[in-house]
Amino acid sequence: MRYIEPHAHMVSRTTDDYEAMVTAGCAAVCEPAFWAGFDRSSVDGFHDYFCQLTDYEPKRAARFGLPHYSWLCINPKESEDMGLAREVISIIPEFLKCPTVLGIGEIGLNKNTRNELTILQEHVDLAAKHDQLILVHTPHLEDKFKGTRLILDLLKSDSRIQPNRVIIDHVEEHTVSMVLDAGFWAGITLYPESKATPARAIDMVEQAGMRNIWLNCACDWGRSEPLAVPRTALEMRRRGYSAVAIDHLVYGNPLRFLSQNPRFQIA
């Protein structure tokens, strides 16, 4: 089996996780910029983080023959401080030249505040100006439904944005249809406690259709499972899906979305 892990925070994971993912069939991994679990105190902290994402982490993955790509932004958990957020956004263009950067992400909302919306809009402006793909984080738990609606309203009102070049991640049963119906791609995140389990993810795919959905593990420094995508492929086998159908969802779909950026090349 082969699969692409389109959303994983590998800077928080061990080298053993890289080895396990490649052993399970991972053909490429993509890493959106993320909250570190604590607030960084200055733009310099983000500069170092972006260097880590664009230089050090691809080398670490390459030791296992695994192509590593990244997305850049200031995560919505830190965008309440608009002064810092604007400083960070100002240094992103120099990193967009890096050969493994795929776009702007994971931007979005956390607690659905006015400041978060302002910084989301400024990230969207940046993506539009530089013709970048966009990866959107939707809020957690009780904030997801409201946040997803706010994000869709913002994106749909922007004529520069092509929905097929935007993936809206962490959808669940109450948000997946509104994302797909608006023409955007949808990401289903597989977590042990929140977001979706393998069984629920396949339920959503069966009801919404497989066409513009990808699966991801979004593994980070919290409780998460780097092999969640191949485990979901196993769950599909238990339901009787063919190898071709599984390949379509866990490899073909992320390949189709990510290949909109010609930098995304896997053998």
Next chain:
Amino acid sequence: MTRQQVLDLYFMDARCKLIELAAFLDRVERAEGEGDFRHKALLKALEVLSSREPSRARDVLMTLSDPTSEPLAAAPGKGACGAWPGPPQS
């Protein structure tokens, strides 16, 4: 899959989770002191399970969600707790 196949594949897992939930509610009831809005929210969400509509997962998520549409003036913190506590107290 047929309904029979779904039952064969997932019944034991669902049974396990149902008993875990029942035990959790018993544990909350046995405990002393005041609880918070999450207990009531969970009990309200449980009502959805007796529905005959095949949209229970979505409906449970909706009962636990913030239904408002106006952005907040400021973030009350960074985290989420899994149930909407109601509008911010002014």
